[in-house]
Amino acid sequence: MSEATRPGLNLRSPHGEALTAVEGRSLWQDARRRLFANRAAVLSLIVIAVIAFVSIVGPELAPWTYDQIDWDHVEATPPSLETKHYFGTDTVGRDLLARTLFGGRVSLTVGLLATLVALVIGVTVGAVAGYLGGKVDQLLMRFVDLMYAVPLTFFVIILMVLFGRNFILMFLAIGCVEWLTMARIVRGQTLALKQKEFMEAARAAGGSSWSIILRHVMPNVLGVVVVYVTLTIPQVILLESFLSFLGLGVQEPMTSWGMLISEGAQEMEANPRTLIIPAAFLTIALFCFNFLGDGLRDALDPKDR
Amino acid sequence: MGPYVLRRLLIAIPTLWAIITVCFFLMRLAPGGPFDAEAPVAPEVLANLRARYNLDEPLFTQYWHYLGGLLQGDFGPSFKYKDFSVTELIAQGLPVSAQNGLCAAILAVLFGIPLGIAAALKQNSGRDHAVMGVAMVGIVIPTFVTAHLLLLIFGVWLKDTAFHLPAGTWNGGALPNRILPVICLALPFVAVIARIMRGSMIEAMRTNYVRTARAKGLPFRKVVMHHALKTALTPVVTYLGPAIAFLLTGSMVIETVFQLPGIGRYFVQGALNRDYTLVMGVTIISAALIIFANLIVDVIYGVLDPRVRYE
Numbered sequence: 001m002s003e004a005t006r007p008g009l010n011l012r013s014p015h016g017e018a019l020t021a022v023e024g025r026s027l028w029q030d031a032r033r034r035l036f037a038n039r040a041a042v043l044s045l046i047v048i049a050v051i052a053f054v055s056i057v058g059p060e061l062a063p064w065t066y067d068q069i070d071w072d073h074v075e076a077t078p079p080s081l082e083t084k085h086y087f088g089t090d091t092v093g094r095d096l097l098a099r100t101l102f103g104g105r106v107s108l109t110v111g112l113l114a115t116l117v118a119l120v121i122g123v124t125v126g127a128v129a130g131y132l133g134g135k136v137d138q139l140l141m142r143f144v145d146l147m148y149a150v151p152l153t154f155f156v157i158i159l160m161v162l163f164g165r166n167f168i169l170m171f172l173a174i175g176c177v178e179w180l181t182m183a184r185i186v187r188g189q190t191l192a193l194k195q196k197e198f199m200e201a202a203r204a205a206g207g208s209s210w211s212i213i214l215r216h217v218m219p220n221v222l223g224v225v226v227v228y229v230t231l232t233i234p235q236v237i238l239l240e241s242f243l244s245f246l247g248l249g250v251q252e253p254m255t256s257w258g259m260l261i262s263e264g265a266q267e268m269e270a271n272p273r274t275l276i277i278p279a280a281f282l283t284i285a286l287f288c289f290n291f292l293g294d295g296l297r298d299a300l301d302p303k304d305r
Numbered sequence: 306m307g308p309y310v311l312r313r314l315l316i317a318i319p320t321l322w323a324i325i326t327v328c329f330f331l332m333r334l335a336p337g338g339p340f341d342a343e344a345p346v347a348p349e350v351l352a353n354l355r356a357r358y359n360l361d362e363p364l365f366t367q368y369w370h371y372l373g374g375l376l377q378g379d380f381g382p383s384f385k386y387k388d389f390s391v392t393e394l395i396a397q398g399l400p401v402s403a404q405n406g407l408c409a410a411i412l413a414v415l416f417g418i419p420l421g422i423a424a425a426l427k428q429n430s431g432r433d434h435a436v437m438g439v440a441m442v443g444i445v446i447p448t449f450v451t452a453h454l455l456l457l458i459f460g461v462w463l464k465d466t467a468f469h470l471p472a473g474t475w476n477g478g479a480l481p482n483r484i485l486p487v488i489c490l491a492l493p494f495v496a497v498i499a500r501i502m503r504g505s506m507i508e509a510m511r512t513n514y515v516r517t518a519r520a521k522g523l524p525f526r527k528v529v530m531h532h533a534l535k536t537a538l539t540p541v542v543t544y545l546g547p548a549i550a551f552l553l554t555g556s557m558v559i560e561t562v563f564q565l566p567g568i569g570r571y572f573v574q575g576a577l578n579r580d581y582t583l584v585m586g587v588t589i590i591s592a593a594l595i596i597f598a599n600l601i602v603d604v605i606y607g608v609l610d611p612r613v614r615y616e
Contacts, residue, residue, distance in 0.1 A: 146320055146323065153557075154572070154584075154587075154588045154591065155588075157572075157573075157576050158328070158331060158332070158576070158584060158588070159331075160576075161576045161577075161579060161584070162331060162332070234445075238447050241447065241449075242447065242449065242557075242558060245449050245558065246557065246558070246561060246573050246576075246577075247577060248576065248577070258449075261449060261450065261453070262449075264453075265449075265453045265562070268453060268456070268457050268461065269461050272457055272461075275453055275457065279450045279453070279454070282447070282450065283445065283446050283447075283450060286445045286446070286447070287441075287445050290441065290444070290445050
């Protein structure tokens, strides 16, 4: 990381002429180059950006709001330009375009926030366990092992049932479930890093454990973490839509892709569109996150170099 | 190996106990209860109900009661299905889930492994890309989307043709009613197994002993089946353990979509109805199965890879 913006060295030959040193390329510059050479990953990045943008801006610009009932078209009207329902309406006359975009906003937000929670817990536990080693490591990793044996989806559902369906609880609960693998990966990386000379130098210079973890361990596990984050986001979106699909997610009139799919499924015989449109949005988003994650792994994974 | 298995079983007991305890106290500490009806119940009736389900006792007495019951295979009475105990409900639901899960697991292995090998042997060919593309689709599209799309196609659009399959009913487990749920269950697992198999097969084909075997002039087929496959299977087995446990304990989504009377659907129903004893029962059974499946996987490791030592 620290070499990301290293200037060209100002060397001189014995005869006094300036030598133009080769500009160093950092890991991140290399990774960016490799990522941009990967067509599927770049396309996925663009599609994700577009979906995120329309989900943020779209619900405000759409002719109808997500919870507004158009009393002239209460029974699932097909798409038409005249009524300004570009995707048609659902069975109670709400605009499907506005609802799909708003659902995207909810799904993506939960995906990002829950992944953030998982990231903070996972990286902290992994780095601390790996760096300190010994008893702390044993204790933390046995706990992770134990959590792996637990059917965690069940626990998220139990929590949602017990404490009510609420947005904040949902991403906290999902985040608390998804951090396990992150912790294991970060621990493995930290163990490898610990053997490196610069870590020894940092210790010799008198750095405290915390500052070494923050300044030296964390930046160096960033590559792996970024890859894993891109792969966790779709998992979380999937879990959220699964909960909403079962009727345990966000509450009406709020909506998410999973909930729209569940509503559309009731109607699929008469109006397959109400199922297919949100399902298509969800699937495309999941695809793109997976391709992007794969692309990032190819770009950042030191093993393949 | 004997002492190892014994020790693992001994570790499994406290794990299961921890799960039971956390579940129990979460359920009891939660605000609201199973008897929060729309219309308020008379206090006398409520008192009777609470007495019937031992809810009027101190928390720890209830806990000991529950643990004691569990040891005798008694999960307590269901809060909502008044005439059934949770044990009876699980006894009804588990076979349905397990049958479908087993079929799906067999399907996943039968298709996943050959597909993965086929892709690995012709790396970066059209065949490889096709298999991996389909696998990506299988992994990414959520089951509740595939389930509905298949229902839409085979249940609705092909209604009047020979390909019509009944939608959203169980019908006592008649064969046509089982086809779609089992396919939906198996699809993501076929995909993941194919991917894992491809990766490990490619690695195995690059090892020295495979090169030696080929240099000796052994037929290609024999090298693949005898030398490469055995090592390449290890990662698949790791994945299969939890996967089979998951399949046997029933998919909540599939069972909800297809209205199958399995324990996954009981869990969802129980969760929506706040039927605490039922939810706990299913969670405990699933956890036990997952722990057991992981143990079996670790034992099979040693059979596949003699370098693994049980400590």
